[in-house]
Amino acid sequence: MTTAVVFDYGFGNVRSMVRALADLGVDTTLTSDYRQALEADGLVVPGVGAFAACMDGLKKVDGDRVIYDRIRAGRPVLGVCVGEQIMFERGLEHGAHASGIGLIGGSVNLLDADVVPHMGWDTIEAAPDSVLLNGVENERFYFVHSYAAMEAKPADTARFDIDLQTSTERVSWCTYGRSRFVAAYERGPLSATQFHPEKSGDAGAQLLKNWIATL
Template sequence: MKKVVLLDYGSGNIRSGERALQRVGADVTVTADFDAAMNADGLLVPGVGAFEACMTGLKAVRGDVIVDRRLTGGRPVLGICVGMQILFARGIEHGVETEGCDQWPGTVERLQPETGEPVPHMGWNTIDVPSGSKLFEGIDKERFYFVHSYGVRAWELANTRASVTPAVTWTTYGGDRFVAAVENGPLSATQFHPEKSGDAGAALLENWVRSL
């Protein structure tokens, strides 16, 4: 059974994520312990709320260091929702710019739907998965559950720390296109909540756990 640490840094739907991982066969520990997070087969970084608050909480438990060291050693990390956003270089909310983990270049900014849809984007949406995706293997034409006001609207990666080409999954809301998921070697992330996305979300988490 694969051991997964769900990083508890004061942000995120911890219990729903824990239950979702347990349902797909993972041995889950919810903790902020540095050594446990470093030694687990997989690390899940959740996130709900403001980018700045999540980064403050993450740094308080040295989560940014954990993520960086795990990836340097090729050890898998999965970010969800704001846990995905903080993997990028920066976030801008209400005019305030906050530095992220900078695993990928890019800016998290407010969504700008062109057709008048309300923000936050809340509900089910289809996605455009690239060919060869391992995270979405066996998952076709499914919808996933989103709850967010901010996203990565431009993919700026010119060069990456990993030797593989990232697989980027996109979606649109009100005509506004943004990143829905990224797979980049040991680092994966989703803007949507797989733990709230029914059978499709469970299949995605099962794919990730199986890959550990």
């Protein structure tokens, strides 16, 4: 049976993700144990709250190390919501800069819109040949966030002894207010979504199925 770990570091709506994966037949464990997170077929990194606080919580349980080690070994990782944001190089929240995991080039900033947070269902401009969004390119997904990345580019991952140079980068977008932001990112074993697939009904379930098929 396919196995997955939902990484439990104190920042995330973890129970709904565990249920969503279990409902799809995945043997899913909620844990912060490094060895289990490293050895599972798939790792989901959720995130709710402030960028800097999530990074601090992740580091306290070696979550950054397990992400690097899995990506280095070509083992799939899925970041969700702030779990996507922390994959970027840096984030600005509440006036403070913080360093992220650094696997995606770019920064996370406040949305430019009349009403923040961006909350509810929205459509996505899917990347050509997106694996995650295959079959649900025109569906709506559920967002809850005030910050997002307005750009994405390949990061220099050589400093982590990670080689993603031959992996195709696929970036999907969403527009809210005056911001066009990264809705989903795919490069090699790294996948990430700003929206919540576990709260996005049938479309979200299909996206998770697409990800599970890569494990």
